[in-house]
Amino acid sequence: MAARDYAVANGLDVRLAARHGRHTGPTSGLAPGFLQANMLVLPVEYADDFRRLCARNPVPCPLIAESSDLGSFASVTGCTPRLTMEGCDLRTDIPAYMVYSDSKLVKSHCRDIKDEWTDRHVGFLIGCSYSFETELAAAGLPPRHVVLNRNVPMYRTTLALCPAGVFTGGTYVVSMRPYRRKDVEQVRSITRRFGATHGEPIAWGWEAVRSLGIRDVDVPEWGDAPLTEDGKPLGETREQGARDEEDEDEEVPVFWGCGVTPQEAVMRAGLKGVVMAHAPGHMLVLDAKDEDIVS
Secondary structure (H helix, E strand, O other), X not given: OOHHHHHHOOHHHHHHHHHOOOOOOOOXXXXXXXXXXXXXXXXXXXXXXXXXXXXXXXXXXOEEEEEOOOOOOOEEEEOOHHHOEEOOOOOOOOOOEEEEEOOEEEEEEEOOOOOOXXXXXXXXXEEOHHHHHHHHXXXXXXXXXXXXXXXXOEEEEEEEOOOEOOEOOOEEEEEEEEEEHXXXXXXXXXXXXXXXXXXXXXXXXXXXXXXXXXXXXXXXXXXXXXXXXXXXXXXXXXXXXXXXOOOOOXXXXXXXXXXXXXXXXXHHHOOOOEEEEEOOOOOEEEEEEHXXXXX
């Protein structure tokens, strides 16, 4: 399938393109209107603790589906019937994967995880903020990374997760999309309905960079550095000592909970064995539609 066709693709089209190596990049903007999901695959002994972690931290870790049976990669059971899916392959249908061994990253952006998956693994799907981007675009507020064909910037923070079992010491990961200050309330209103895909922003403005413990907004840990409309680094446009409330037309960073958070929690937890996940920005595109999960 040619790149131009992704704008009219469905979830199956994108999964097959990933499975057969025809698409290997980020999935933001692909198959508009179809739900996208982060993925984490754990040894079964950690599954219950992970479910509790998601229940205690629903903003960065909204659990929407998991393997239908222990070891199953070909079907997932959703939190609602519309999110249940068969005929997929969680080992191949994401454009790029990460693999951890004993909580250390050993493979980055690999094409599949067929060699690593065993009958003792459970796949979990976490809602993705890409799923509200279609509605933002329809409102005349397209995310900058989509417009510029870049990956969304993602950052580690110092905002603590509520612990659950083996998952202790974890912190939020956030994604960021810049918007003019005057548009932030509309952005909040649009994304608020998408609670199963991180919902409305958790923080915005330049003070949020400091309060979240982000070292440099122009140097994300994952994804591409954020740019202004005219292609300049976002942080460089911030006047030294300027006050947040000064200019309604100023572009400010807007932060959402991010589905990379579980991968950070795994690395902090010191888990034994092999854990697999999507590569940041490279999602599983489902058959369900965005409106199937709005509240």
